[in-house]
Amino acid sequence: MTEIKPDSSEPPRLGGATQIDVARRAGVSTATVSRVLNGSPLVSRASREKVEAAIRELAYMPHEAARSLATRRSRTLGAVIPTLTNAIFAAGVNAFEDEARRRGHALFIAVSNYDPVQEGFLIRQMVERGVDGLLLVGNDRGAEGLEMLVSSGLRCACAWAYDEAAPLANIGFDNAAAMAPLVDHLVASGRRRVAILAGVLAGNDRARARLDGTVARLADHGLAPVAVAETLYSIRRAKEAARALLEVGPDAVVCGNDVIALGALAAARAAGLGVPDDVAITGVDDLPISAEMDPPLTTVRIPAEEMGRRAAAELIAAIKEDRPVSSIRLGTRLVVRRSSWRKPGAS
């Protein structure tokens, strides 16, 4: 207010004061200001207090871009995910952000809409933005993108999957293995005519692993799926796909995730089929809504929050300790609810 500004129309000066202003005001060098900003012990209490006062008076805000340029670290993480529109990704990213923030890192987020080309483009942008670490989903990506990632040396964690053979660190769970207890449960409950409603398989290793895992486990029981269909991830589309699938008369429909299962539930209802009496329906994810459906949905719980949290923690630890990111294998858990209760009259 009382300052004389040489040029009052300077446009994008957001923070207002710069470090030089603070230094001048406090009667010290910018180096000292920088030191107190970064909590260096090499500052006398006197200087520190003068600087802190100046910072307060000037409402000084450090300029992160300049800091990044000087330190070659951005204290920023990135996340490239298929969509925020699926609750399970939203939950994972939410936890990832929370943990990253808690550890002093901001988060860049980008949505690929399940498009591999777009994903590659977004990853590249993340590198340009100088993120210190990157969260990706799954292991399905082209060689070019992969190579860029490796050659850039950017620390990176692929979540929602766990594969020993993955080219990058995985922080997630084994999608194929997750299906085994579910299939066992279904078979033990007397279900024999199992249909599978998978998510889009192209470019999606998680969806493929879940399908493969289900088929493989059925085979262990001497069974084969009575029908297999693929659907987009939306309740409406899944409902349509399930309608056709139900016509072959399965006594169980194993869905690729809860959203798809919700659609299948709606389709069964529309077809006048009783769940679980006529047909069992199961999902994967365990969304909050799944437990409150009528009937409540049997599903496989995915540790989305823990995954997000652990990924952020591991990424940041790897950065700090200057070491590669380690893979972390998380577990899933079968949650049996009414939508798959024992078929009346089953063995």
Add this chain to the structure above:
Amino acid sequence: MTEIKPDSSEPPRLGGATQIDVARRAGVSTATVSRVLNGSPLVSRASREKVEAAIRELAYMPHEAARSLATRRSRTLGAVIPTLTNAIFAAGVNAFEDEARRRGHALFIAVSNYDPVQEGFLIRQMVERGVDGLLLVGNDRGAEGLEMLVSSGLRCACAWAYDEAAPLANIGFDNAAAMAPLVDHLVASGRRRVAILAGVLAGNDRARARLDGTVARLADHGLAPVAVAETLYSIRRAKEAARALLEVGPDAVVCGNDVIALGALAAARAAGLGVPDDVAITGVDDLPISAEMDPPLTTVRIPAEEMGRRAAAELIAAIKEDRPVSSIRLGTRLVVRRSSWRKPGAS
């Protein structure tokens, strides 16, 4: 591979080559490189091609932090939202990111968990990160945060609300007005004992406006709510709150949003109450799942995607044209579904 590096253990050199390398390789100045990078017309085709070749050969990536420092623009937007865990916010942010990206801006995201203090802190961080524009939710924030926002000159849009008196630009809808058609519909269907299950009101102008709007419109019809309760945003908590509310015997429960309404639906089912015969239940948002519930949920549709898209577009336009952000008023729409069908025997 064939290059001789003086120091092969240089740690955080991500992009690898710098602009100087490109310039040298192409036999031009860095200024020229910069020009082709930014699509300046002041470059000969010959130079442009040489530079482009050099960029390709060196796999050069521009360093955004340096660019931001030099241009005083980050081509970055920020979003501070309560949570990603609510599908309606996730949808809005998803669209916001998409549009921002389409217009060349990356997105910083931060989650406040509905904590106003945390929100202020996060806004400050966004300013430090140098975002060019900021997306906020609602108008409920402390004077300090507001002042910082205004004094920083940062361009900012508050979504999910539209209030003529708002201190910052609003890109959203009138939460109170949105409830009127819903109340009218309920009353016209013969409902008289209306209960309200609101979201948390403290620090949430949208929740308060919805409650106030409902009460006001009921008053226009000469009615008063038979009960009013507040609940956290989760199906489970809403279910508990609804259980108590249903005991007073309302013939309609107006919920603050769809998530709460889903909980109320579950509570009614658990209490053996028929929906809509015994009690009507309504929400706000129109989540995809709401149409597929049994019964399908009557709700007020919020234009979350359009809001996100328009907010990004307006923010970026305001930045480009160097003008303040304009408010945009969007509409909502009553969606009548079975959960509120005419009460049997109503007038």
Add this chain to the structure above:
DNA sequence: TTGAAAGCGCTAACAG
């Protein structure tokens, strides 16, 4: 403990 000075990688006048 402190300050001076040299950049970090890029853009933006300003001459030529």
Add this chain to the structure above:
DNA sequence: CTGTTAGCGCTTTCAA
């Protein structure tokens, strides 16, 4: 059209 020259705001040796 193109190169030269200053920085953008901050950190970081290196001396003092």
